[in-house]
Amino acid sequence: MFHRRLKEKGIEISLFLAAATTVVVLLFICIFLFRDGYLLFETSSFTGFITGSSWYTASTPPRFGILPLLFGSFLVTAGAIAIAVPLGVAAAIYISELASPKIADLLKPFIEILAGIPSVVYGFFGLVVLVPLVKDIFNIPTGQTALTGSIMLAMMALPTIISISEDSINAVPQALKEGSLALGSTQWQTIYKVTLPAALSGISAAVILGVGRAIGETMTVLMVTGNMAIIPGFPEGFLDPVRTMTATIALEMGEVPKGSPHFHALFAVGSVLFITTFIINMVADKIKRKYKLKEGL
Amino acid sequence: MSGINDFADIKVEDLNLRYGSNQALQDINIKIPSKSVTALIGPSGCGKSTFLRCINRMNDLIKVCHIEGRVKIDNKNIYDEDVDVVELRKKVGMVFQKPNPFPMSVFDNIAYGPKIHKVPKKDIKGIVDKTLQDSALYGEVSDRLDSSALDLSGGQQQRLCIARTMAVEPEIILFDEPCSALDPISTNKIEDLILELKKDYTIVIVTHNMQQAARISDYTAFSLWENNRVWRNKPDLRKS
Numbered sequence: 326m327f328h329r330r331l332k333e334k335g336i337e338i339s340l341f342l343a344a345a346t347t348v349v350v351l352l353f354i355c356i357f358l359f360r361d362g363y364l365l366f367e368t369s370s371f372t373g374f375i376t377g378s379s380w381y382t383a384s385t386p387p388r389f390g391i392l393p394l395l396f397g398s399f400l401v402t403a404g405a406i407a408i409a410v411p412l413g414v415a416a417a418i419y420i421s422e423l424a425s426p427k428i429a430d431l432l433k434p435f436i437e438i439l440a441g442i443p444s445v446v447y448g449f450f451g452l453v454v455l456v457p458l459v460k461d462i463f464n465i466p467t468g469q470t471a472l473t474g475s476i477m478l479a480m481m482a483l484p485t486i487i488s489i490s491e492d493s494i495n496a497v498p499q500a501l502k503e504g505s506l507a508l509g510s511t512q513w514q515t516i517y518k519v520t521l522p523a524a525l526s527g528i529s530a531a532v533i534l535g536v537g538r539a540i541g542e543t544m545t546v547l548m549v550t551g552n553m554a555i556i557p558g559f560p561e562g563f564l565d566p567v568r569t570m571t572a573t574i575a576l577e578m579g580e581v582p583k584g585s586p587h588f589h590a591l592f593a594v595g596s597v598l599f600i601t602t603f604i605i606n607m608v609a610d611k612i613k614r615k616y617k618l619k620e621g622l
Numbered sequence: 623m624s625g626i627n628d629f630a631d632i633k634v635e636d637l638n639l640r641y642g643s644n645q646a647l648q649d650i651n652i653k654i655p656s657k658s659v660t661a662l663i664g665p666s667g668c669g670k671s672t673f674l675r676c677i678n679r680m681n682d683l684i685k686v687c688h689i690e691g692r693v694k695i696d697n698k699n700i701y702d703e704d705v706d707v708v709e710l711r712k713k714v715g716m717v718f719q720k721p722n723p724f725p726m727s728v729f730d731n732i733a734y735g736p737k738i739h740k741v742p743k744k745d746i747k748g749i750v751d752k753t754l755q756d757s758a759l760y761g762e763v764s765d766r767l768d769s770s771a772l773d774l775s776g777g778q779q780q781r782l783c784i785a786r787t788m789a790v791e792p793e794i795i796l797f798d799e800p801c802s803a804l805d806p807i808s809t810n811k812i813e814d815l816i817l818e819l820k821k822d823y824t825i826v827i828v829t830h831n832m833q834q835a836a837r838i839s840d841y842t843a844f845s846l847w848e849n850n851r852v853w854r855n856k857p858d859l860r861k862s
Contacts, residue, residue: 425685500722504783507678508735508790509712518734523725 355599362596365389365589374593380554380568382577382587389590391597393554397471397567398540398598400557401550404475405482405539410532412479413486417528420487421494422516440484448548451477456549465564469551472563477545482535489534493527494520526612533609541602543571552576570598631656631824632677632794637691639672639681646672650691652843659816659825661839663832670828671719674796677826678714679707695794712739715787716796720803721779723771723786728763731771731782735790749789757785758815777808784815795819797827801834813838 365374369389377390416436420429455476460468497520505515521528551566554573558565574591581587632654639647646669654660662670672681679700681687692699700710723731732750741749750767754760759781763774771782780800787795797816801809816825816838829835835842 498722500718500720501724503680503683503716504718504722504724504786505734506683507680507711507716507718508738508786509708509710510735510738511708514738518738519724 358592358596358599361589361592363589363593365586365593368586368589374590378556380573382590387587387590389586389593391570391594393556394568394570394573394594395597396556397550397554398569398571400471400559400562400567401474401478401546401569402536402539404472404563405478406532406536408475408479409482409486409535409539413483413531413535414490414528416483416487417490417494418516418521421491422512422520436484436487439480440488444481444542444544445548447477447481448545451545451549463564467551467566469549469566470564471550471557471567474546474550474567474569475563477549478539478542481542481545482539485538486531486535489531490524490528493524493531496527497523526615530609530613533605533612537602537605537609540605541571541598543569543575547572547575570594574598631696632826633692633694633697634676635692635694637673637676637693638689639669639676640688641684642686647676654824654826655841656824657820657822658840659820659827659838660841660843661835662826662828662843663830663835664844666830671798674716674798674826674828677794677796678711678716680716682707712790713792714794714796715790715792717780717784717787717798717800719799721776721783723774723779723782725770725772727768728771728774728782729767732786732789735786739790753785753789756788756818757781758811758818759785775808777804777811780804780808780812781815784812784819788819792823794824794826797825797829799828799830802830809834 369386374389374391376392377388378392379388379390380393381388416432420432424432451473455473456468458468459465459470459473459476501519501523502515505519506512510518546569550569550572552568552572553566554568555565557563557567574595577587578591581591632652634650634652634654637647637650638645650673662673664670675681676689676693677695677700681689689701691701693701695710695714698705724734726734729750732753733746736746736749751760754763759778762778763782766773771779774782780803784795784800801812804812813834816827819825820840827835827839
């Protein structure tokens with residue numbers, strides 16, 4: 326009797342520990358990231374970091390202005406979203422509303438495979454195929470541009486956007502679509518005026534998660550965007566090399582002395598990145614929850 | 623036009639319907655007179671709703687559904703090659719079992735049909751007002767035209783769906799158990815509305831409720847279980 330209770334309790338505790346590990350890991354990541362990032366501000370000013378327009382790590386004194394990296398990340402991400410959202414939503418509409426079940430079953434595994442390709446392979450493909458292509462099409466000195474990064478990131482964000490949009494389109498009650506068709510609207514009018522608006526919150530969540538995926542992506546952008554830390558113009562900056570926050574950390578972390586201001590600056594960049602993606606995930610979650618509530622009606 | 627006796631009547635000839643290999647309707651012949659209420663009653667699962675959905679070709683949406691025979695409206699077989707389904711559904715409106723207002727404002731719900739049928743913008747307000755009055759909903763929602771249709775009660779939502787159907791000016795309105803999700807008072811209101819509507823529309827209503835059929839219908843078609851779940855209607859309609 327006593328032994329059995331002890332055993333039950335033991336199992337419960339070990340399962341709890343397994344679950345708690347994730348929380349603890351997250352907590353430690355936060356602590357170390359923010360602590361090491363914060364130490365930067367012992368040697369340089371916070372406003373200089375947030376509003377500084379140059380990232381010169383080798384100058385004396387070094388300048389750690391995050392703006393070039395921040396704008397680099399935003400530009401590449403914005404481009405990726407501009408490409409991936411129309412494409413992804415269109416694909417989702419096709420798969421869930423128009424394609425026959427046979428074709429939908431054929432397409433879906435391909436989309437899943439797209440999600441499973443390692444980012445370095447995307448980067449390799451981008452470097453070998455897309456970079457020369459962009460260079461030739463726009464007749465510019467280098468094909469390693471923000472646009473190249475955007476196209477690659479769009480390809481990587483597509484599976485997320487397609488599958489979540491498709492789920493939310495499928496979740497629109499058949500009764501609504503029938504109600505629209507019964508009034509004599511065409512299938513396209515029904516999709517455009519009833520189904521899509523009803524699925525809009527789910528689609529927005531998909532888009533935001535796609536943004537999250539794109540902004541945190543490192544390897545691919547590092548390989549195809551040229552990594553020049555200058556504040557890009559808009560929109561002509563798409564055809565210039567840019568450097569993102571993620572690429573900066575990946576490139577420079579290996580060569581900085583531990584504990585130096587440069588080291589802490591990279592952690593500060595990491596903190597900004599962490600906070601950005603955290604906010605993005607929270608917004609996506611909020612929208613998704615709101616959408617679930619609505620569906621309960 | 624309304625003087626012509628055959629206006630918007632429905633003739634169903636040798637209608638057969640299969641879902642895959644499962645025969646749902648067999649050899650149905652029925653004539654539904656215009657400007658009257660015809661009720662279809664029978665046990666659940668016998669194919670009443672399936673039959674109803676043949677009249678506005680809603681079954682087209684189901685890919686495994688196979689239909690033979692003719693459904694003639696104004697002596698034109700609606701399953702002919704040259705029939706435009708969109709035009710047909712404009713002419714043959716449908717109200718569903720569960721209220722299915724669009725997640726938009728009351729006004730936009732009613733304006734939806736006229737808008738997709740390219741009614742000039744300046745006329746839409748008038749159509750919405752008139753339909754709301756005709757569907758006896760105006761007094762209840764006139765101050766809430768801009769609020770969401772989902773905030774209305776179930777009965778109001780169903781009447782809104784009827785109003786929405788009326789706004790595209792159909793000749794026939796199909797009702798698929800329109801009161802099954804509603805309370806008695808809302809049911810009453812909808813029955814009154816249907817009685818009012820038969821002056822202008824041909825109405826076909828599927829109902830579980832014998833009393834309801836008796837209260838509102840001019841004609842009743844009985845459906846029976848025969849031949850392994852196949853519906854055969856009596857060849858002649860009974861006067862209720």
